[in-house]
Amino acid sequence: MTEWIDTHCHLNEDAFTPDVADVVKRAIDGGVVRMIVIGCTLDSSRAAVELAARFPAVYAAVGIQPNYVQAAKAADFAEIEQLSSSPKVVAIGETGLDRYWDHSPIALQQDYFARHIALARSRNLPFVVHCRDAEADVVAALQAAAATGPLRGVMHSFTGDLATARACWELGMHISFAGMVTFKRNDALRAVAAAVPADRLLVETDAPYLAPAGPHRGKRNEPDFVRDTGACLAEVRGLSADDFAALTTANARRLFGLP
Secondary structure, eight states, X not given: OOOEEEEEEOTTSGGGTTTHHHHHHHHHHTTEEEEEEEXXXXXXXXXXXXXXXXXXXXXXXXXXXXXXXXXXXXXXXXHHHHHTTSTTEEEEEEEEEESSSOSSOHHHHHHHHHHHHHHXXXXXXXXXXXXXXXXXXXXXXXXXXXXXXXXOEEETTOOSOHHHHHHHHHTTEEEEEOGGGGSTTOHHHHHHHHHSOGGXXXXXXXXXXXXXXXXXXXXXXXXXXXXXXXXXXXXXXTOOHHHHHHHHHHHHHHHHTOO
């Protein structure tokens, strides 16, 4: 069976509370061999670690997403640091910058972004970057971080332009695409996906958000649907779905140290 890895999902969201075991089973039955559950707050990071302990195919990332840093308690990041050494934590984040929502001052977001990168380096883990309407700021932050050492991370659910993508991969980052790349209006994003170096390409769902085009559009997204996004990206790059799955699965295993 073709093997896929969903490098970014939120099985720790309330949307999955009633049937998370069924969701994981559906994904596995469909060939999704690994799922990385991402933390956005201290509580959701704890939940990600708990899910990773519960399901062999599930791994965790821990962090405080930029829209939540204003609400974080003073001790929360210290607890994230402790959680980061838990078994099956394979990344730090999500972190990054967001100018679309006005939930946290940009200076505070930048402070937390730098903290997450430092934590990732100290744990020898990659970091997961959220970027919304803040491409220039994110690139500047990554350039500053790269001045003090190599970067290992991923631009999750990438929706930026080719210049931003190139700046990121030249700094050592991977580029991950979610369901939005399948939408009819997103020819420009598909062109970016076609240009990303093969060894820097990843695929994700960002479930439960933004299910890919097709029969699931508008419904709750879930890791099993990574195959739909993968099929679109395979076509964009002139590959079979099997070859694209093999490529992105190998990339994910290497970046996140997955078995």
